[in-house]
Amino acid sequence: MDPDEIAKEKGFSFLKDMIKNGMDLIGFRIKEAVKGRDISSIEEKVRVAKEVLPSIRVIPDLIRRKEEIKRLSEAIKVNEDILWLELKKLKINESEENLKRKIAESIEFKNGKLKLEEETIAFMLKNPESVEEFRNILKPENFDGEYHSLIVEKIFSLCEKDEEISEFKVLDLIEDEEAKKHFTSIIWNVNVESINDKELFSSWKREILKKEFESLKKEIENRISNSEEIPVDVYKKFQEVVKHLKKGGC
Incomplete structure (x- = not known):
């Protein structure tokens, strides 16, 4: 569940308070992923790991990443080494996807x-x-x-x-x-x-919105990774840009 999904499901104020009060997003993701699941089942352990590991992978600090792997390991009773191997697979798959x-x-x-x-x-x-x-x-x-x-x-x-x-x-x-x-x-x-001059201007407006979307998305993701508060105006602007893009950028 990424920041936008959390905000959509729980509300922006929930996400804002979570970051402001020091509630960690990985802990929230683990809690949400294991909710209602029988984690004694291998299949469910795999599902939870697949949901949480992508969020751990983007943590820039290695020490913190190790702590989160340890916490996930304890939550689903899976050896840390296995989770590290799965994390490595994610990186390989992402490299292929990026290419x-x-x-x-x-x-x-x-x-x-x-x-x-x-x-x-x-x-x-x-x-x-x-x-x-x-x-x-x-x-x-x-x-x-x-x-x-x-x-x-x-x-x-x-x-x-x-x-x-x-x-x-x-x-x-x-x-x-x-x-x-x-x-x-x-x-x-x-x-x-x-x-057609109107189509030219319309196309450029879409291009500018797409660039703005990527910039705002990156800012929000960086703030969340660093457990920083997301300014209300930044998130509102992000929502406006998404709304305009869904309408075709006009």
Whole structure:
């Protein structure tokens, strides 16, 4: 049960009080996992271990991790060495899953985010009046594709100086030869006529929300791992972002 699940099931105030009053989350997870189960059964011991071990695995401090393994061992009457072996398996499985996820993210980036970035660059050059609007919601660092951040920075700088925005002006500002080639490739290969500006803005809003979601989630998980209180505004913001993402990010 992760922090979000605890908050959903028991309420955010319960989670907040738990952390504030020093009630440990691992103890809570063990208690919830063994509740109503016959832990003399091997099958139930395995189920409890599978529910609790992922939470122990993310504890950064080795001494504390050892203490939690010992506590789980005592709760379900399973040798600590066996639990450590299971914990190691989790790490191996997670490494494999991370590799698969990174490959999937790479494919998704090439087919999704990369395409979005190139279309945005081409659209701004074709429609200079749109640059100011893009500047209001984006920063060059929002662009992850190779040279894209540099290209957008040059486009935004022309807008900021109230200078003419054109392909030739931007090209003159780019010094790196490889970046020039990439910029020219975008101009030649992206079909601007097929781009819907509303869809562009909507896609960027979703991307920004996704980044914000990951950032807030990481902050909450780190605070919980360190037994720190989660500020109400942080958790409320997290819930708002989740709500918007479920609606499609609009």
